[in-house]
Amino acid sequence: MSSAPLLEVRDLHTQFPTRDGVVNAVDGVSFQLQPHETLGIVGESGSGKSVTVLSVMRLLQPPGRITGGQVLYRGRDLTRISEPEMREIRGQEIAMIFQDPMTSLNPVYRAGWQVGEPLRLHRGLDLRRSLQEAVGMFRKVGIPEPEERVRAYPHELSGGMRQRAMIAMGLTTAPSVLIADEPTTALDVTIQAQILELLKHVRATFGTATVLITHNLGVVAGMCERVLVMYAGRVVEEGPTDEVFSSPKHPYTWSLLRSLPRLDSDERKPLRPIEGMPPDATSLPSGCAFHPRCPFAVDRCLSEAPALEPLGSGRLAACWVTQSGKDLNQAEETLG
Amino acid sequence: MIDQPVADLQLAEVERPSPRGRGKPRPYVSESWLRLRENRFGTAAGLLILALAVVAAAAPLLSGLVTHHDPTRQDLAAQFLPPGRAGYLLGADELGRDTLTRLIYGARVSLGIGFLTVAIMLTVGSLVGLSAGHYGGVVDGLLMRLVDVVLAFPAVFLYILMAMLFRPSVVTLSVIIASVAWANIARLVRGEVLTLANRDFMLATRSLGAGNARLMFRHLLPNALPVLIVAASLYVGQVILIEAALDFLGLGIQEPTASWGNMLSNSQVYFVHSAWLVVLPGLCIFVTVLATNIFGNAVRDAFDPRLRLK
Numbered sequence: 001m002s003s004a005p006l007l008e009v010r011d012l013h014t015q016f017p018t019r020d021g022v023v024n025a026v027d028g029v030s031f032q033l034q035p036h037e038t039l040g041i042v043g044e045s046g047s048g049k050s051v052t053v054l055s056v057m058r059l060l061q062p063p064g065r066i067t068g069g070q071v072l073y074r075g076r077d078l079t080r081i082s083e084p085e086m087r088e089i090r091g092q093e094i095a096m097i098f099q100d101p102m103t104s105l106n107p108v109y110r111a112g113w114q115v116g117e118p119l120r121l122h123r124g125l126d127l128r129r130s131l132q133e134a135v136g137m138f139r140k141v142g143i144p145e146p147e148e149r150v151r152a153y154p155h156e157l158s159g160g161m162r163q164r165a166m167i168a169m170g171l172t173t174a175p176s177v178l179i180a181d182e183p184t185t186a187l188d189v190t191i192q193a194q195i196l197e198l199l200k201h202v203r204a205t206f207g208t209a210t211v212l213i214t215h216n217l218g219v220v221a222g223m224c225e226r227v228l229v230m231y232a233g234r235v236v237e238e239g240p241t242d243e244v245f246s247s248p249k250h251p252y253t254w255s256l257l258r259s260l261p262r263l264d265s266d267e268r269k270p271l272r273p274i275e276g277m278p279p280d281a282t283s284l285p286s287g288c289a290f291h292p293r294c295p296f297a298v299d300r301c302l303s304e305a306p307a308l309e310p311l312g313s314g315r316l317a318a319c320w321v322t323q324s325g326k327d328l329n330q331a332e333e334t335l336g
Numbered sequence: 337m338i339d340q341p342v343a344d345l346q347l348a349e350v351e352r353p354s355p356r357g358r359g360k361p362r363p364y365v366s367e368s369w370l371r372l373r374e375n376r377f378g379t380a381a382g383l384l385i386l387a388l389a390v391v392a393a394a395a396p397l398l399s400g401l402v403t404h405h406d407p408t409r410q411d412l413a414a415q416f417l418p419p420g421r422a423g424y425l426l427g428a429d430e431l432g433r434d435t436l437t438r439l440i441y442g443a444r445v446s447l448g449i450g451f452l453t454v455a456i457m458l459t460v461g462s463l464v465g466l467s468a469g470h471y472g473g474v475v476d477g478l479l480m481r482l483v484d485v486v487l488a489f490p491a492v493f494l495y496i497l498m499a500m501l502f503r504p505s506v507v508t509l510s511v512i513i514a515s516v517a518w519a520n521i522a523r524l525v526r527g528e529v530l531t532l533a534n535r536d537f538m539l540a541t542r543s544l545g546a547g548n549a550r551l552m553f554r555h556l557l558p559n560a561l562p563v564l565i566v567a568a569s570l571y572v573g574q575v576i577l578i579e580a581a582l583d584f585l586g587l588g589i590q591e592p593t594a595s596w597g598n599m600l601s602n603s604q605v606y607f608v609h610s611a612w613l614v615v616l617p618g619l620c621i622f623v624t625v626l627a628t629n630i631f632g633n634a635v636r637d638a639f640d641p642r643l644r645l646k
Contacts, residue, residue, distance in 0.1 A: 057543055059539060059542055059543060061534075062472065062473065084547075087545040087546070087547055088545065089545070090542070090543055090544060090545035091543060091544035091545035091546075092545060095543065095544070096540070096543040097540075098536050098539065098540055098543075099536075100536055103535055103536040103537060104536040104537050104539075104540045105537055105540070106537045106541065106555055106558075106559070107537075107559070108558045108559055108561075109558075117541075117544055117546070118544045118545070121544060121545050121546060121550075122545060166540070169540075169544070
């Protein structure tokens with residue numbers, strides 16, 4: 001699995017100075033994205049998923065800033081290049097689609113104008129040519145009557161159609177990496193399924209490597225080859241999706257999975273909600289940030305933060321319990 | 337790029353958005369335009385302003401063909417002629433100059449300064465407001481402190497000083513008034529930009545690789561346009577009032593050039609025996625400013641998104 005990665009994030013740190021202290025929104029995150037791969041990033045609100053990808057794109061809102069680490073795209077460190085160079089990367093090499101298609105399109109321009117914008121920015125196409133391309137892209141993302149729809153204003157399109165238009169906008173320049181930040185969260189369940197199908201189709205035909213951010217484990221299971229689980233700004237577990245789901249190596253992942261009903265689970269086992277609240281980002285717990293909510297915590301978890309260590313067969317986890325060889329599914333029997 | 341269409345994905349989504357109100361859904365600006373035209377009072381006020389603008393533009397033509405007078409030509413035989421006499425439809429002033437002709441030329445001054453000032457205000461104010469709101473941080477701090485300073489300045493003293501330094505004309509007066517008034521527009525635009533800056537489409541546009549100039553002028557400005565249109569239509573009236581006041585104080589357009597303000601100030605001493613010399617220019621100012629205010633309010637109502645659903 002380790003040919004030259006397309007995108008590699010190494011020990012990324014992003015901080016937000018606030019009145020209550022510095023928030024380490026991203027605290028030493030590392031991952032690799034291979035060509036044509038789909039990587040899922042899951043975690044609850046505030047776990048640093050979105051900030052991680054915004055850091056990669058260098059689109060952080062001040063006062064947030066990258067304080068350490070590297071973002072290597074084809075070996076080039078994006079944290080060190082100039083802003084004009086970064087603008088060439090954005091939209092051309094790495095494209096991004098956002099959570100809410102209702103607000104992600106500029107309300108004063110027709111959909112086709114916006115979908116053609118990356119081509120005018122990066123390829124020097126004139127308006128007429130870019131609109132022709134937009135019609136083609138609309139057709140490819142499954143928007144019916146594309147010739148008419150390019151002339152529609154965003155408010156004249158439905159949510160699913162707008163998200164398709166967003167995807168079309170991201171793909172017009174055929175980027176190598178597509179970052180999708182909760183692309184289906186704001187959509188109806190039926191439309192969600194259509195958009196996920198479209199993303200799969202896009203990956204198959206365009207060969208675009210995708211980073212899919214979501215808090216929906218079902219989406220990850222259906223879409224991603226590998227998954228990264230984040231908690232409090234750190235990666236706590238990484239591995240091939242089906243293995244992570246069948247035998248999680250971090251209690252947080254385990255808790256997430258045990259809190260959801262699954263078709264293949266033992267129906268007599270009650271669902272187990274995660275105790276407590278997500279930690280306050282300005283004052284994280286000592287040691288492992290998850291220990292106050294962790295049913296398996298041992299004394300060491302209170303004082304020392306575990307590093308993300310390999311556990312064999314492409315699996316990584318940051319947990320003292322599993323690093324000492326325990327299996328969480330078996331250990332569950334000993335819980336109350 | 338792929339070539340085959342994604343036929344199997346084109347399923348349920350042929351739904352059309354429900355048209356709001358009558359007929360086809362329309363883009364923001366043209367829907368607002370429709371709403372504006374439905375407001376009869378506002379439309380009438382707008383047409384009145386338009387008519388005044390036409391009169392002002394055609395002043396030489398009108399004086400040549402309709403009133404047959406030159407605005408500055410004196411005729412001592414016609415001194416204090418009351419309205420309604422042949423050749424002097426609205427009477428004549430203390431030097432026997434035709435009032436109607438002078439009012440028509442006065443419209444040039446008032447409307448010219450009104451529109452020119454607002455144009456300067458909008459240009460400068462938008463640039464400053466866009467930059468401050470878009471760049472934020474130090475740029476925002478500096479520009480907005482400048483705005484604070486300008487707005488704290490006692491404008492009347494500035495007008496007096498400037499009127500002494502420069503010979504008042506339509507252009508210099510516009511620049512003088514706009515040199516203070518742009519700060520209001522800058523604040524307005526900055527506020528609008530700040531609310532827009534956090535909208536997802538700005539982030540999405542950045543993620544496409546758009547630069548600052550494009551973000552400001554292609555994406556922020558068109559979204560701030562409704563606010564600017566409303567502000568412009570309300571400020572025209574304000575500026576006309578300020579200009580009339582300056583004329584009245586003798587700091588504006590000087591005799592013999594006719595302006596509503598200096599006509600008012602010249603004739604105030606004759607108010608007791610020739611009231612029309614005061615009433616007519618006063619009425620012109622009153623009607624024009626009232627019309628711009630009504631029109632401005634109508635525009636605001638038409639553009640206000642909170643009223644759109646009703």
